[in-house]
Each structure stands twice: as structure tokens, then as C-alpha cells.
Amino acid sequence: MSRISGFNKNTLTTGPLVRLAARSNALGGPTSGLAPSYLQANLIVLPRRYAHDFRLLCARNPVPCPLLAESAHPGAFDKLKSYIRHDHSSSSHPAAVDIDLRRDAPRYLVYRDGELHAQTQDICAEWQDDDHVGFLIGCSYSFEGALADAGLPPRHVVQDRNVPMYRTDIPLCPSGVFSGGTYVVSMRPYKPEDIEKVREITQRFTTTHGEPIAWGWEAAARLGIQNIASPEWGDAPRQLDGQGEFGEDADEGYIPVFWGCGVTPQEAVMRAELKGTIMGHAPGHMIVLDVQEHQVFGAAT
CATH class of the missing domain: 3.30.2040.10 (PSTPO5379-like domain)
Incomplete structure (x- = not known):
């Protein structure tokens, strides 16, 4: 039976359970195959001065950069503004309730002034409460x-x-x-x-x-x-x-x-050579949300 650092992979059946395992530093590998039917998301974290341009980048490139949610306000790592529509409804569906963008991916990349600085299991020390904005991008694992x-x-x-x-x-x-x-x-x-x-x-x-x-x-x-x-x-x-x-x-x-692929935004950030501290998930190591595919896309035909 497959295990991930003490967690039984077969018991990680929901988004909240996967996030809890990641938050406990117990997920060492990619999230593909975990919590079947729950949406998975790529993460990019930017200083607030770049947030408007990034939203527009997603709007102009919806196939590789589908924007699902973002920090409710600059500095918010535990509250999200969701853009996920509920089964073609005009109302948005909460992306995740108990969430910590700093700890809920199994692995993160940290960039400084456009250069890779570190890989880490959490970004608590890097997160700036008055400045950073987290963006969640749709993932094909879903x-x-x-x-x-x-x-x-x-x-x-x-x-x-x-x-x-x-x-x-x-x-x-x-x-x-x-x-x-x-x-x-x-x-x-x-x-x-x-x-x-x-x-x-x-x-x-x-x-x-x-x-x-x-x-x-x-x-x-x-x-x-x-x-x-x-x-x-x-x-x-x-x-x-x-x-x-x-x-x-x-x-x-x-x-x-x-x-x-949702790594596209990180590649765009690197090409832009942005100043400051930028963070994102390590490719393949996603944040798993509370939303299930049938709630967004309807039942399979």
C-alpha cells in the first residue's frame, strides 16, 4: 500500500485532507492522483504592485492561466476571493475554507529578483502580510x-x-x-x-x-x-x-x-525578471481545493 511520509495515500480522499497532510510537512511528492475529483491548483504569490497586470495576463491567456481564486486582500493567506462558478451559475463557489497558502502545497519555490533562491516546504518566513497576493491557477491534474x-x-x-x-x-x-x-x-x-x-x-x-x-x-x-x-x-x-x-x-x-499548464504563470514571472520576492508551488506539488469537479463542470455525459 502506497504511503507518503506516514500518510496512507489511499486515505487522502478530499481536498482538506491533502492540505492537512501538506501543512504537516508529510507530503514529499507530487499531488497527482490524490483526492480524486477535487480541483487542484497551481500557486503564484506576487507583491501587490504586480497583481493588476497578473490578473490581466490570466484574462488574456485563459487556457494556460485559468484564474480560480486569489487572496481576499493583500497579505491574506487564509482567505480567498473565488472566481469558480458553480455549475455554470453566475455565483462563485468558495475555493477552500480552511486554507493556508503558505503551508498547504507540499513544496514551494522562492525567487528573488527573478532568480531561484530556494525550495522549501513552507513559505511562512517569506510571506509579507502587508504586500503579498496569492493567485490560484487551474491545474490539469483535475x-x-x-x-x-x-x-x-x-x-x-x-x-x-x-x-x-x-x-x-x-x-x-x-x-x-x-x-x-x-x-x-x-x-x-x-x-x-x-x-x-x-x-x-x-x-x-x-x-x-x-x-x-x-x-x-x-x-x-x-x-x-x-x-x-x-x-x-x-x-x-x-x-x-x-x-x-x-x-x-x-x-x-x-x-x-x-x-x-499552470506552470505558465511562473515562467511568465521569470521572463519578466520581477524585483522582489516571488513564490510559487514546485511543479506537480499542488494545492488541493474543497471544490469537486461535478460542482463546477456538471456530471459527465
Whole structure:
């Protein structure tokens, strides 16, 4: 039975339970596969002077940067303003009640003046109560349970690995200080005959990146991905048997399928070379919310 630093992985079935485990420094690895059906979120924390430009960046780039919630006011780490709509309603759904943005991701990255400064299990010492604003961005982990339920489990989940993520050449629509950024994509291999089913399953998850933006080996080249075996973030993809590298001529006809990825905002922040202390989740180590997919996207058809 799989365990995560003393926690039984199979008992982490809700967003609050996963956050409690992370807050206790008991989650050492990625959150993929935890709390099935609960929305997972990427985190970026910015000084308040950049908040307006970042909101606009999300509005202009909704596929890679779907904004779910943000600090209720500058400095708030335990209260959120939610943009999550309840099953196509005009009213917002609370993202999470008992939450601490400083401690509820299993691992964080801290940047100083555009350079990576540290990796840590919490950011309490870095958080500035009068200045920092936390933003939660939708995560493609949120639709992985639906894929698994349809008999199409993502390979990295089955192999207990982190999803591979790649920097691309696709430019973001700029916003204020955020210029020069490009899409980041996550990748999951599937057979060509399964692509339409994969698209059908994931397209309703509009606030967690939705359906794939590209698939196939020619698409990888168009995205500017030079080597599928060397992602910029996450774990290198393996063949179906978990042994060799995933590649064009080595995996029984599987092809790469690419989705927008919530690491995109962190990449945009790094390209912007912002001054001050910026923080975010370590790729793959998400904050899991209280909201379940059926509450936002409706029941699967």
C-alpha cells in the first residue's frame, strides 16, 4: 500500500485532507492522483504592485492561466476571493475554507529578483502580510480522475511519477510587466485512436485547461519541443512498461498529447525578471481545493 511520509495515500480522499497532510510537512511528492475529483491548483504569490497586470495576463491567456481564486486582500493567506462558478451559475463557489497558502502545497519555490533562491516546504518566513497576493491557477491534474474512470489513466499516475512539462515557443498575450512569456504544456501519451475520447472527456474542464491544444510528433516540433525525453519540469516520460524512454519509435504507437499548464504563470514571472520576492508551488506539488469537479463542470455525459 502506497504511503507518503506516514500518510496512507489511499486515505487522502478530499481536498482538506491533502492540505492537512501538506501543512504537516508529510507530503514529499507530487499531488497527482490524490483526492480524486477535487480541483487542484497551481500557486503564484506576487507583491501587490504586480497583481493588476497578473490578473490581466490570466484574462488574456485563459487556457494556460485559468484564474480560480486569489487572496481576499493583500497579505491574506487564509482567505480567498473565488472566481469558480458553480455549475455554470453566475455565483462563485468558495475555493477552500480552511486554507493556508503558505503551508498547504507540499513544496514551494522562492525567487528573488527573478532568480531561484530556494525550495522549501513552507513559505511562512517569506510571506509579507502587508504586500503579498496569492493567485490560484487551474491545474490539469483535475481532469485525470475522469480520464482514469474512462479507462484512460494518465501514464505518469500509473507509474507514480510527476507529469512531464515543457517550455514551448507559443507566445503569451502580454500584460503590463509580463511580456515575452510563452506557454508551458504538460504531456500525457495516448494512442491516436483514443485522442477523440480524451478530447471529449477533458473539454468540459474549461477552468483547468480544458482539452489538449496539440498532439502528435509533428505537433511537438511545432511547439518547439526538441527532446520529449527531457522536460523542463517534472519527470522524464517512460515507456508503457516503465523501463525505457518514451519516444517516437519506441512505444507501441503512442503519441504525445499536450495540454496548457499552470506552470505558465511562473515562467511568465521569470521572463519578466520581477524585483522582489516571488513564490510559487514546485511543479506537480499542488494545492488541493474543497471544490469537486461535478460542482463546477456538471456530471459527465
